[in-house]
Amino acid sequence: MRLDRLDDFQRTHRNGDLRLDQVGQTVRLLGWCRRVRNLGSLVFLDLRDRWGVVQLVANEETADPELLAKLKAVRSEFVLAAEGVVAERESKNPNLATGDIEIRLTGLRILNTAAPLPFPLEDEGVGEDLRLTYRFLDLRRKELQRNMLLRSEAANLIRNHFRELDFIEFETPILTKSTPEGARDYLVPSRVHAGEFFALPQSPQLFKQLLQVSGFERYVQICRCFRDEDLRADRQPEFTQVDVEMSFVRQEDVQGVIEPLMVKLAKLVGKDATAPFPRLAFRDAMAWYGSDKPDLRCGIKIQDVTDCFAASGFNLFRAAAESQGQRRVRALFFPGEAAGSLSRKALDAYQEQAKQMGAGGLPYAKWGKDGLSSSFKKFLEPADEAALRQSLNAAGEGLAVFAVGTDAQTSKVLGDLRLKLATNLASIEKDPNLSNLFHNKNAYAFLWVVDFPLLEWSEGEAGEPGRWVACHHPFTSPHPDDLERLETDPGACRAVAYDLVLNGFEVGGGSIRIHDAETQNRMFRAIGIGEAEARAKFGFLLDALSYGAPPHGGLALGLDRLVMLLAGVDNIREVIAFPKTAQARCLMTDAPSPVDDRQLRELHLLPDAKQTYRVGAVFFESAEGGSPELRGQALQQIGQMTPRQAQGLVTLDAQGQILDAQTLSGPTFEF
């Protein structure tokens, strides 16, 4: 098809802005054809741009025949420039913002054609692999346009917020140093320095601390971070952080800067959040919710019922009661008719879920219309049942599920079931008060989880001995009251670290940092990093801390997760323009992909024992400085080849054997 030129055509209006006010005006519009409705001698076309859709129309009686023919040739997603007069419609469309008017065409330019799309833009439920392969088309869809706009708005709001508070925006290196601890690094081989590597930053942690030493006092950066770990619905290998650091601050000061920002962000999507947010100690979060990122939209708490089974005939539970606190019996109780009448099949499904979380099974006690039904009913004497109900504060109908084991085990099982049962029961429970208790749909439940442990014991892999590792990172300040425990009882030492949690997602985390070299050295020692290693890996940090480092701290917000929650979607890919699959692949560009051996050799990733000779018309010469000896051997071998074979790149190993000969085009020659 012959295409028209844009030339000096300029739009006079955005398509979505046209109203009855513009009736009679001649307008020029640009955009994509959403759909043509060809009624024969009357043709309608919906023209879409970023701001909306408007209907174009032409008919046989009034329009130029050439124009009408051109209009009929248009297909979906053709790119058009249209000129016409705004007119009130004969039949209006109340579902469309511009539905009262239409554009009577006086001119039409087809700026580009479009092949039929591999998937419809207006359908839900297109396979995600297909969407990712044609992401540039996927991004034409209304939902993604909305999400990208929201992301842009959020980023702007964030920048303005920090600017108003006198923060300075920095850029820190993407090519940086690999550090031990933490996530696996993405590595970038250095061509200039054989065998050496840059790492992509897991976060700009050390740089932002160093900028405090430099005296900037308030740092902010919206930056990309990279972690080579396995993916989840809310995790990508590269993701964006709002990175913040401040000097002369306590935990409360950092939180005081972040809370009003969160309130503003919530407002952006019409949600109310009130600062200050609740603070919850890590220990309580684990005890009540079985999670260090509790979803407070659910009001159900985990309860300890170990004591109820001290004399029980149920051996599993009694054993825990006799374990002197090593193992406990913990439970969730969901009140109400819906919970009390959950089917056996539903309970089996929850049991499977519990097993996946490491539980042996899922003991339950259900009080429904027909009274008690329980997986351990035969061990539950009426008196025990009453005591259990009292302990659970369980009146009326309802369901209790139990987990037995160490706190870590039961927290994991019950923390998971708490949310699964809550969302399910909230949708089937008829009592709105209970439903709301299970899952308050409208809430934006922010909270700070504080007083994290500083260190945790890590079992060594593959024969390595276990050791203490930093929960947050090795630069986190120990709680001042716990400083002595760093050597004596590392596991009991708290950190001045805090996570910001929204609706069960960790959207941010930070800490007050160690700002003196001595404490930093003690910390390194506690996690088994010797003085020499600390010097080699973090020498610059220790230096910096010895030249007048101010007390400082900060946090990082996960922008992708935050926008995901603001957008109300359940997947981080929906708010990232070009995301990767769960296998860390880009279906659109097909990255990562293999590279030439030559590129690998340049980066010293293939052994250099090979040498490449470029064979010319007159003689061959070494491109990378081979030895005269090899040259002689190569010449001898090349002499035995056909002229065709002898042309091009010849790769020799250290013994002068020809490993590979690529033919290049060029004049033939003979030896």
Added chain:
RNA sequence: GGGGUUGUAGCUCAGUCGGUUAGAGUGCCAGCCUGUCACGCUGGAAGUCGCGGGUUCGAGCCCCGUCAGCCCCGCCA
């Protein structure tokens, strides 16, 4: 590394107990149509049943392997 799940027309899916020529809706193409807006009507084209192997007289369906998407566990300071 492990578990679960999905893969059939461009797209979304159905396909019975293993049995004739693998279907529907939609999209696409062609014709008709002056008030459509998910336009309508008529007709047509369109398939590597993800891929490879096996069992069988016969496989979309059963078995083994493999690839890819999604979810979860481990992992993610």
